[in-house]
Amino acid sequence: MAEKRPTALITGASSGIGAVFAREYASRGHDLVIAARRTDRLDALAAEITASHGVSVRVVASDLSVPGAAKKLATAVGKTPIDVLVNNSGWGHIGAFAAEDLDGMADEINVNITALTQLSRLFVAPMIERGRGTIINIASTAAYQPVPNMSVYAATKAYVLSFTEALWGELQGTGVTALAVSPGGTATEFFDVAGGRAMSGGLMTPSQVVATAMSALDTKSPPPSVIVGSSNRVMAMAGRFVPRRMLISVAKTLMKSDSSRH
Numbered sequence: 001m002a003e004k005r006p007t008a009l010i011t012g013a014s015s016g017i018g019a020v021f022a023r024e025y026a027s028r029g030h031d032l033v034i035a036a037r038r039t040d041r042l043d044a045l046a047a048e049i050t051a052s053h054g055v056s057v058r059v060v061a062s063d064l065s066v067p068g069a070a071k072k073l074a075t076a077v078g079k080t081p082i083d084v085l086v087n088n089s090g091w092g093h094i095g096a097f098a099a100e101d102l103d104g105m106a107d108e109i110n111v112n113i114t115a116l117t118q119l120s121r122l123f124v125a126p127m128i129e130r131g132r133g134t135i136i137n138i139a140s141t142a143a144y145q146p147v148p149n150m151s152v153y154a155a156t157k158a159y160v161l162s163f164t165e166a167l168w169g170e171l172q173g174t175g176v177t178a179l180a181v182s183p184g185g186t187a188t189e190f191f192d193v194a195g196g197r198a199m200s201g202g203l204m205t206p207s208q209v210v211a212t213a214m215s216a217l218d219t220k221s222p223p224p225s226v227i228v229g230s231s232n233r234v235m236a237m238a239g240r241f242v243p244r245r246m247l248i249s250v251a252k253t254l255m256k257s258d259s260s261r262h
């Protein structure tokens with residue numbers, strides 16, 4: 001009997017980095033479960049991937065801002081063993097904290113933190129039981145310092161980084177690994193949703209983000225986290241040695257918030 005293909009579950013595959021992760025795992029012979037709210041986009045991606053890679057792709061409509069959404073997604077996945085979970089869904093809002101919308105903030109925290117944590121919990125236990133699996137959580141370079149005018153988003157990503165690295169520590173010796181991936185500004189729909197401009201400097205491509213994640217995972221001993229781009233790595237490391245007030249003012253300057261749009 002032919003061996004069953006491994007399966008990757010990817011949230012937020014309807015655009016940007018998530019869609020590239022979907023193509024990458026399909027090219028590596030994985031069946032896919034792809035989830036997001038925009039199922040028209042997911043259906044188009046599923047058709048493209050099925051035609052180009054011959055793997056099976058299931059589309060699941062999922063709004064991860066809704067309480068209970070992680071459990072609902074796991075129920076939709078059913079008995080299919082998940083070998084790779086990519087917690088990629090996420091969004092942020094650019095603007096002064098004092099003007100933030102209460103429901104919007106809760107939605108952001110639900111998607112970026114609650115759903116990511118619950119999905120990790122739901123899928124890690126069966127991975128440990130099977131003695132293999134990978135959880136990729138998408139953090140951000142915003143995780144490495146507070147970011148004025150994007151305070152909630154940066155704080156959610158600091159959570160993702162800390163949580164994922166701790167999980168990596170717990171998983172040592174289980175055959176399962178967790179990796180936090182921190183892209184800097186990347187050319188996706190992120191800044192359209194965020195309602196502002198990109199941070200200073202050129203944008204990277206989603207393919208660069210995925211290539212960095214995959215090369216970290218392809219090593220014999222994958223690290224707990226990776227930062228995409230050498231200048232971003234230098235900035236994040238340098239930030240450890242800079243006084244906090246200086247770090248925050250540099251982040252504020254780089255943010256270039258366009259507050260007139262909010």
Ligand SMILES: NC(=O)c1ccc[n+]([C@@H]2O[C@H](COP(=O)([O-])OP(=O)(O)OC[C@H]3O[C@@H](n4cnc5c(N)ncnc54)[C@H](OP(=O)(O)O)[C@@H]3O)[C@@H](O)[C@H]2O)c1
Nearest residue numbers: 012014016017036037038064089090140185186188189190
């Ligand atoms: N682009 C950057 O500069 C950058 C930098 C650092 C980190 N990141 C992180 O990278 C990840 C991917 O973002 P991206 O850059 O690829 O941006 P993107 O093109 O806007 O993609 C975001 C994805 O998240 C999904 N999503 C948003 N809200 C959701 C919800 N309520 N329920 C389910 N899915 C939801 C979207 O799907 P639907 O709208 O169809 O639901 C979409 O597929 C995010 O976690 C983001 O924070 C991005």
